[in-house]
Amino acid sequence: MSTQLPVAGPAEVRAALIRDLGADRRSVVGVVLVNGLAAAAGLVGPWLLGRIIDTIRAGSGDVLSAVDRLAFGALLFTVVQTVLAWWALKIGYRFGERTAARVRERFLQRTLALPPRVADHLPTGDLISRGSTDASLVALTLRSAVPEVLVATVHALFLIVAVLFLDLRLGLCGLVCLLGVGAAVRWYVRRARPVYLAVASTGAEIADVVASTAKGARTVELLGLERRRTEAAEASITQARSARLAALWLRTVLFPWSEIALALPVVGVLLIGGALYAHDLVSLGVVVTATVYLRQLVGPLDTLMLWIEQLQGAGASYARVEGLADIPEAELTPRVESVAGDRIRVDNAHYSYTGARDVLHGIDLVVQPGERLAIVGTSGAGKSTLARLLAGLDRPHIGSVTIGGTPVADLPPDQLREHVVLITQDHHVFHDTVRDNLLIAKPTATDDELHAALTAVGATWWNDLPHGLDTELGEETTLDDASAQQLSLARVVLADPHTLILDEATALLDPKTARQTERSLAAVLRGRTVIAIAHRLQTAHDADRIAVMEAGHLVELGTHQTLVTTNGPYGQLWQTWHAEPNSP
Structure with a gap:
């Protein structure tokens, strides 16, 4: 019998996440719709800014009154965007709290349903770690990551579509420059899962060593096992340190690379847009609007990059929490129709x-x-x-x-x-x-x-x-x-x-x-x-x-x-x- 609980695979984690999202689909749809409206409202301000620039350059008619109207419109839509974004996050956080409670309850039910022969032979630290550290990280992610990632994703998509509609050439330039961000994320995600599973596993090992040593303290003292238990603790700490350093190395590559990659779209649009403007192929207002859109894109993409890093750890924890569903079928006994007597x-x-x-x-x-x-x-x-x-x-x-x-x-x-x-x-x-x-x-x-x-x-x-x-x-x-x-x-x-x-x-x-x-x-x-x-x-x-x-x-x-x-x-x-x- 294995002394470690199984870990769910990526497909199982995705299926569990889809079930959790589907269990409260009204809130998920509400977050997407409300945030979609917030993102749409946020597009109006930069567009009006471009109109202001073009109006001032044209210099015809009552320029001051036109600029005032356009500026008031930009302010109004900014307020609308702020209110809608707050509403979307409120719906999202409530969804997160309900889903986090659902995950914890499911973990508890599966733990209580473990066959006694399985539960009794498990290292204490593994179950403790899954029920505390891993479950808490999953709950935190569902409370915070899901609404923030949904908000950032919808906002980013709206901004990209807006740039493409504003001017296809500038939009394609921005997308090409974003390929660096995609390359950074792909490199990171392909290496992150085993590293973060190792971090969670070594954390459980430390918890097991501490729990077993504390539980058997009198036996350790009577048999003179202090040195062996100390060596076991030091070995588990060394493994945990190595796993965490591996995760840290991934982050030190991801974040500098992504920071540079996120600046490229703005630089690219300014260069290409300036060249097009110099040849009268695009107005200055369009270039400024596209630049502002792509500059605003840094915010949601930066949020996504931060959560991509944290989601790897949360994904590993989610896999460990969901792993209780993968107890081998041989360990799960079917209900017996009847027991013939009490002898x-x-x-x-x-x-x-x-x-x-x-x-x-x-x-x-x-x-x-x-x-x-x-x-x-x-x-x-x-x-x-x-x-x-x-x-x-x-x-x-x-x-x-x-x-x-x-x-x-x-x-x-x-x-x-x-x-x-x-x-x-x-x-x-x-x-x-x-x-x-x-x-x-x-x-x-x-x-x-x-x-x-x-x-x-x-x-x-x-x-x-x-x-x-x-x-x-x-x-x-x-x-x-x-x-x-x-x-x-x-x-x-x-x-x-x-x-x-x-x-x-x-x-x-x-x-x-x-x-x-x-x-x-x-x-x-x-x-x-x-x-x-x-x-x-x-x-x-x-x-x-x-x-x-x-x-x-x-x-x-x-x-x-x-x-x-x-x-x-x-x-x-x-x-x-x-x-x-x-x-x-």
Whole structure:
């Protein structure tokens, strides 16, 4: 399995952009039409300026009155152009905000729809970078670039057409001189995509190194890996620096070249226009008007050049954001028509994280519907790995893990949650109300159901909150680890799966609270299957059966009384734990 998310190709990015533009086509059309009117109004001023020059040179009639009328007309159309351009940008920015929100929501939906096996094995930095840096750059581009690029493009086209209609010879001269701008853009665009993809990728690598180092800080310190992690960080920073220097080099070539190329049309028209005027082939007013048009063309073209550079980075980010849609079909599982029963069966399951060494060896286990099974063993025995296989987060490379005869790992995420939920000691509290934190598990739940779920896990603290279920967590109050874990357990009660896997889910609770929570869960989940990864043997004592793990092997399976009487590994663990002063 790839450890990197895919990147969308140019065709896919163009298709996504067309869809996003089409989703709000009225605004796009509005921007084009209003800005077209603004550009048309902007053409009148330079044309009137040429008329003023020709009127003054003719010197016939009431020249002063004619010039005043023409000057007033130029001022009026300049004001109209300004108002229309402001209106076009207003429409464009509103379109950008809506489209940016649409892109973020689509990214979130695709992220939540990732198969657990894919999401769980991805480098943290890659997903973080796509959801933060890349999504923000795409949103900024859609908010700003789309309206500004549309405005600049329409304005430039109107100016070019105006020069051609004014005098074909001067217009063609200006277009020929613009070929230098086209050559600069073509040279840049052909080299920019891989460079900016490298910039985004190396940024994600830095984020991954930082996140993984921070998450495993204690392990790094205990194993003396500080130097290796420092070297990894320095290597990723060096790669990022090289990628950014490559992008900088492209810019240092593009912008000087384009600045020179943008000045050529004005120079060319002045030279050719001056020669034509000297031979009485064109009026001075026409030359001045054409020159002003081409001078005005520098503005929109300069805007386009600036955005072309930024659009390369945004295009790379867009490709990374849209890349979530390209998860290989093999990773996406079709919905199973039905699952025949709730029995969980593990047959000769072998599993390896790296492929080099198995951490589970030939596990055979059948969990009956409604059974409460405890899995015990020393640290590193394979308890949590077995829990991941039972929850469908991983697939054994030999053997099978099935529910009702259907491989657990083949169930799509939404269907899997209807059958099995794994809850660990890791939990998350969203900065929102208590109610909304719980409704994640069951959006249709009533307040009475929310109260019952909290009561079921012993979370009596909600009664003391200032606004009850409407209390904002993270703002009005902050939950301690134990309360946050109870909130997480309450979500499981609301989700109401037929099988619940608890992987040391009560590890952060004190022994008394933990036992109360486990008893409450047992009462609420009566008739359902509960598989508990037990780090307290009292949990195992209350189970129907106990599975004992050692070094990746299932070495014992039976009731508490049977295993204690046998005096095998579990019996020895029980005697040792029961002899401790703090054991109940």
